[in-house]
Structures are given as C-alpha cells and as structure tokens.
Amino acid sequence: MGEEKMADGAQIRAVADAVIDPEIELGLGVLGMIGAISIKDGTVDVTLALPVAAWPGADDLERTLGESLREIHTSGDVQVTRRVMTEDERLNLRATLRRMMSSEGDHGHAxxxxxxxxxxxxxxxxxxxxxxxxxxxxxxxxxxxxxxxxxxxxxxxxxxxxxxxxxxxxxxxxxxxxxxxxxxxxxxxxxxxxxxxxxxxxxxxxxxxxxxxxxxxxxxxxxxxxxxxxxxxxxxxxxxxxxxxxxxxxxxxxxxxxxxxxxxxxxxxxxxxxxxxxxxxxxxxxxxxxxxxxxxxxxxxxxxxxxxxxxxxxxxxxxxxxxxxxxxxxxxxxxxxxxxxxxxxxxxxxxxxxxxxxxxxxxxxxxxxxxxxxxxxxxx
Missing domain, CATH: 3.40.50.300 (P-loop containing nucleotide triphosphate hydrolases)
Known part of the structure; x- marks a missing residue:
C-alpha cells in the first residue's frame, strides 16, 4: 500500500470546486454548489448544495465528488452531504449563469x-x-x-x-x-x-x-x-x-x-x-x-x-x-x-x-x- 494522504481544507475545497456538474457543464465552485467543508478526526464532510431537490444526475454527481476527494484524502473517510440551495443561493446561481450567458456589447441589441x-x-x-x-x-x-x-x-x-x-x-x-x-x-x-x-x-x-x-x-x-x-x-x-x-x-x-x-x-x-x-x-x-x-x-x-x-x-x-x-x-x-x-x-x-x-x-x-x-x- 502507498503512503496515506491527508488533505487540508484548502485542498479539499480546490478539488471539490473543480468537479464538473454534467447538467450545466461548469465547475461546482463556479456554480456555488459546494457548501460547508469540515474535517474532524480524519473524516472529511463536504456539503453539496443542489439548486433543486430533484436535480438531474444528483446521485452520479455525489459519487463523482466523493471519488475525486478520496483520491487526495486516503487517511480517513470522505462523506458528501446533500442539501437544497437556499433562495439566496439560487439567486446567486441565476446571476452567475446570466453573466456567463451574456455578452455586453453594442452590436446585438439596442x-x-x-x-x-x-x-x-x-x-x-x-x-x-x-x-x-x-x-x-x-x-x-x-x-x-x-x-x-x-x-x-x-x-x-x-x-x-x-x-x-x-x-x-x-x-x-x-x-x-x-x-x-x-x-x-x-x-x-x-x-x-x-x-x-x-x-x-x-x-x-x-x-x-x-x-x-x-x-x-x-x-x-x-x-x-x-x-x-x-x-x-x-x-x-x-x-x-x-x-x-x-x-x-x-x-x-x-x-x-x-x-x-x-x-x-x-x-x-x-x-x-x-x-x-x-x-x-x-x-x-x-x-x-x-x-x-x-x-x-x-x-x-x-x-x-x-x-x-x-x-x-x-x-x-x-x-x-x-x-x-x-x-x-x-x-x-x-x-x-x-x-x-x-x-x-x-x-x-x-x-x-x-x-x-x-x-x-x-x-x-x-x-x-x-x-x-x-x-x-x-x-x-
């Protein structure tokens, strides 16, 4: 067996943020879908904030997130906890998507x-x-x-x-x-x-x-x-x-x-x-x-x-x-x-x-x- 790895909070956050949501095809960090991260007694717990309860592909996304984190944290357990976004978080996601959708310019609309x-x-x-x-x-x-x-x-x-x-x-x-x-x-x-x-x-x-x-x-x-x-x-x-x-x-x-x-x-x-x-x-x-x-x-x-x-x-x-x-x-x-x-x-x-x-x-x-x-x- 190789040497066990213990990731810190910053490393966990960086890897979690980089996981791509297949529905929107953007990183979870950009979408605001990574919530609280805690590390206690070697166990990592990451909150996955879903825009809606019936988010498409939520099970696969949770599994991918967990697998990505276990690659950098092998010295303890990794848990992913789901919750639904608050209204403010959904508004922030909407604002993010609108910014990414739009091109401010003078050659499209009046x-x-x-x-x-x-x-x-x-x-x-x-x-x-x-x-x-x-x-x-x-x-x-x-x-x-x-x-x-x-x-x-x-x-x-x-x-x-x-x-x-x-x-x-x-x-x-x-x-x-x-x-x-x-x-x-x-x-x-x-x-x-x-x-x-x-x-x-x-x-x-x-x-x-x-x-x-x-x-x-x-x-x-x-x-x-x-x-x-x-x-x-x-x-x-x-x-x-x-x-x-x-x-x-x-x-x-x-x-x-x-x-x-x-x-x-x-x-x-x-x-x-x-x-x-x-x-x-x-x-x-x-x-x-x-x-x-x-x-x-x-x-x-x-x-x-x-x-x-x-x-x-x-x-x-x-x-x-x-x-x-x-x-x-x-x-x-x-x-x-x-x-x-x-x-x-x-x-x-x-x-x-x-x-x-x-x-x-x-x-x-x-x-x-x-x-x-x-x-x-x-x-x-």
Missing amino acids: HGDPVPRFLDPESTTRVLGISSGKGGVGKSSVTVNLAIALAHAGKRVGVLDADVYGFSVPKMLGPLHDPIILGDTVLPTAVHGVRCLSMGFFVPDEQPVIWRGPMLHKAIQQFITEAYWGEPDFLVIDMPPGTGDVALTLSEVLPRVEMYVVTTPQPAAQRVAQRSAWAARKLKLSVRGVIENMSWFTGDDAKRYELFGSGGGEELAGALGVPLLGKIPFVPALREGGDQGSPITVTDTDCEVSRAFQELAERVIAQGPARVYRQELRLS
Whole structure:
C-alpha cells in the first residue's frame, strides 16, 4: 500500500470546486454548489448544495465528488452531504449563469442590453435551421438525429424546437426530466449528449397552442435569449413547416442562421420545399444545402426500392444552387425510435440510417460557417 494522504481544507475545497456538474457543464465552485467543508478526526464532510431537490444526475454527481476527494484524502473517510440551495443561493446561481450567458456589447441589441454570447458576431456557434415547405417529410426526425450525430462527432449541440404549434422533439428525444427554471432563466434539458428546449415541455402533449404572431415571437425570443445554452458549437433548430411567423422571428433574432431544406424524393414535395428556401433568401438567410429523406428502402433481398420516387433532392439542390448533403433511407426503426423516445442514432449507431446521419454531420461540419466574422472589419 502507498503512503496515506491527508488533505487540508484548502485542498479539499480546490478539488471539490473543480468537479464538473454534467447538467450545466461548469465547475461546482463556479456554480456555488459546494457548501460547508469540515474535517474532524480524519473524516472529511463536504456539503453539496443542489439548486433543486430533484436535480438531474444528483446521485452520479455525489459519487463523482466523493471519488475525486478520496483520491487526495486516503487517511480517513470522505462523506458528501446533500442539501437544497437556499433562495439566496439560487439567486446567486441565476446571476452567475446570466453573466456567463451574456455578452455586453453594442452590436446585438439596442440600448446596450446584454445579448447571449452565441448571438455575438464573434461567436463560433453555428445556428442550423432545419426547414421544409410542408409537414410529413421527416424534418423533426432529421433534426433530432442530425443533432445527435453532431454530438457523436465531439461537438457541443443544442436543439431548439421552434415548431411551437406542432412540437414533437421532446417525444422523439425521450428526456428523463423537464427543463429546470431558475427565476427567469431556463436550463435546457440534457439528453443523449445534446441540450433541448421545446414548448412541449411546458404544455400537455394533447393541448393545442393557440397563439397569434406576437405571442409566438415572444416565446421563440425567450427560448433563445432567456435559456442557458452556454456556447454550443451548433444550435440546431427544428423549424415549423411553411414560411410563417417563426421564419420572420428567427431572421430578426438569429440573422446568422444557416438554412437546410428537407425534402422527399417525389417532385411534388420538392416544389413545395423550394418555397421555404426562396422565403429564407428573401429574409437574407443563407441556404446551405438540401437533405433528402426517405430516399429508399432496403428490402430483405438487399435491393433498394425507391418507394417515393427519385430525383427530388437533386432537382431541388440544382434549382437552389446548393449541394445535396445527404440522403436518408426509409427504415421503420427510424420511425419507431422517434415514437419511443429512443433515436436510432443512439440505439443502433452502426446501421444504415445512423451511418447516413454521421456522413451528413461530417459534411455539415466540413462546410464551415456561412458568414465569418472578422475582427479587423469591426467598426469602433
């Protein structure tokens, strides 16, 4: 056995503060989640202050904290005691997150209001709008599985379900908990390596959302600016079908959004999808590529059957002058995974569909951002 180690209070504090909370992905010290520390008769007792009683991953966090402390303190026991934060502590956490969310600048909102960091022109976050001209082409399924494929490629990813009237992303992702509310700040739900926010977390699944344009605009704006997204590499937005209010709102709030148009192989779907692309260009949004969904079905005889025709993706990409970035095969397991909250890119990472999404993610990453901010061109 090696020599036993006895840590002092400062060493215990330093190690405890450095443990990362997986829900917010910041150190416990920064978040104010380490409370009192006591050392008595060789036993270390550290208080873990949770923002809410049902804090996601609390058991794993407690275990990780204890293991980290036992690495530097082997001469006695290590205990982790949980408690819920006081209201003042929660307010301090909220203030910390708001500071980290915001970038004080004169190039975002009027009157010098703080703007989310990922909206800053200097931010490296790419915002991807997944759109279609009509419903039923699998746009939400593409959004969810592309986001997970990007996460599997090592990227930090957020998913915003902007289809306020027809939200489906929460059901497809199958999260174990809802977003957490800290005052006026929302913590998007973490699931399958991505963070997600949707109206579906805030209203019952069977309840319709009946709003006029201004209410819709306010909701989308709050999802973007009042949520702690951190600084993701990608924010993937599931757009509602068509060319309505949400596209207008996103063009105002997220002028750097890159549009990707989902279609199916049949010419009728291609013609409708083209309208959403032209609408995006009228709003001065960059259209980056076309994604063809339900391209073929592979039968038990290993032959490919084009159930919905062929050529729609190529034709649309040619008309728009953008690349056809991917073709996603039609597989029942893809639909079943969405219905059960178990995306196929999680449950079967080596199947034909998952490989198609991996290749799509690689092509999106390789494209790079549509617009690159250059510091030397900034007007002071």
